[in-house]
Amino acid sequence: MSAVVTVNPATGERLAEYPAFSDADVDTALDRASLAQACWTAWPVPDRAAVLRRAGEVLRAEADGLALLVTREMGKPLAEARAEVEKCATACDYYAEHAATFLADEPVDTAADRSWIGYEPVGVVLAVMPWNFPLWQVLRFAAPALMAGNAALLKHSPNTTGCALAVQRVLATAGAPEGLFTALVVAEPDVPAVTSRLIGDPRISAVTITGSERAGRAVGAAAGDAIKKSVLELGGSDPFVVLADADLPRVAALAARGRLLNAGQSCISPKRLVVDASVAEEFTRLLVAEVERLTVGDPEAPGTDVGPMAREDLLEGVHRQVEASVAAGARLLTGGSRLEGPGTFYAPTVLAGVRPGTPAYDEEVFGPVAAVVAVDGDDEAVRVANDTGFGLGASVWTADPERGVSVARRIRSGAAFVNAVVASDVRMPFGGTGASGYGRELAAAGIREFVNVRTWWVLDEPAATAPASE
Secondary structure, X not given: OOEEEEXXXXXXXXXXXXXXXXXXXXXXXXXXXXXXXXXXXXXXXHXXXXXXXXXXXXXXXXXHHHHHHHHHHHOOOHHHHHHHHXXXXXXXXXXXXXXXXXXXXXXXXXXOOEEEEEEEEOOEEEEEOOOOOOOHHHHHHHHHHHHOOOEXXXXXXXXXXXXXXXXXXXXXXXXXOOOOEEEEOOOHHHHHHHHHHHHHOOXXXXXXXXXXXXXXXXXXXXXXXXXXXXXXXXOOOOEEEEOOOOOHHHHHHHHHHHHHHHHHOOOOOOOXXXXXXXXXXXXXXXXXXXXXXXXXXXXXXXXXXXXXXXXXXXXXXXXXXXXHHHHOOOEEEEOOOEOOOOOXXXXXXXXXXXXXXXXXXXXXXXXXXXXXXXXXHHHHHHHHHOOOOOOOEEEEEOOOHHHHHHHHHOOOOOXXXXXXXXXXXXXOOEOOOHHXXXXXXXXXXXXXXXXXXXXXXXXOOOOOOOOOOO
């Protein structure tokens, strides 16, 4: 039988081995999810909410152990991992409190005696999730999907299998019916075939993925072929636009920390720093100083700012992008190499003189690399910000917030932040446009992605005449 082995990226040491699911195991999980969903959908919303509230309590009670698991499986510093656990608990609390309002029938004044819009569960939702926020990205889909009355199957990234099983255990401990949420353990070589088979299975009603553009294309195509609803949250090459009047020391410090959070392995981190040419030299000097001030090292040690990259192949890919960018004319100001010693540590890197034709400009760089692009004024800043197929987040930095809003309105993105680093918040919809995908997670929009929006039209007496045709 094949197995999934997890490895600590900070040390290279083997963590655990998990037996992979057979085809029969996957079918059993599907059957159990269907049965559990049929039961769960009959639970009153307040009873579902009680389970989600208990899940939040379990997350907080086990925060230290869960954070350590996250850190050991994918490498983020413990402080970031603890914040991730708390964010998951907040999401459980939020949907437990607000789902009844989001799902309530909406009366509509029509010619009927009674008419309303209903929000009803679709069935079993398949989630294909990545490793970089291994608890948060699961629960930000699972909390609303379950509260809407659905069941869920999770195909997590193999290198964070322990986190996947931890979420399953947390929900079971909180009182979720057996089979309502199941983490499928799938060996890496089997992922494409198993995912395709799941999407095509009639017991799956919808699918959501957070991942690369390539993976999103495959999942979206399979869902379209099966005529099933899908939500795609894919990559990003977010612009961080620094206007000439910005507070450069403050903004440079936030740019460094924002770019290097989670070792730069975030879809919404500021990957292209688009800076007005009149202040680009000073901003870049400050940025390099801030980057070099951060501590890279053991993610379990106090005071560590930047941990390892999650896997060897990811580090190698980022390094190739850096080398190709320099070969194409970008200037390497700091970093640009693997750090000596065990683990997958990559030196925080700043590239200047980045322009079209370099990977740091044209592609998403999913690692600790900041690319500075100098521009001549607001119009060119907008043009460069939009010079990408992605459209996830964008931030604009200026002493004049209204100017910032005006500039941000001209940038194509799913989220626009002025004088703040782009982040997700359970109260606000999250998602992108263009190659960054479609659909939304979080807030009311997130819970309504996986419901049947049903029209109800009721006459207390049969109609005397037939309605007009469409």
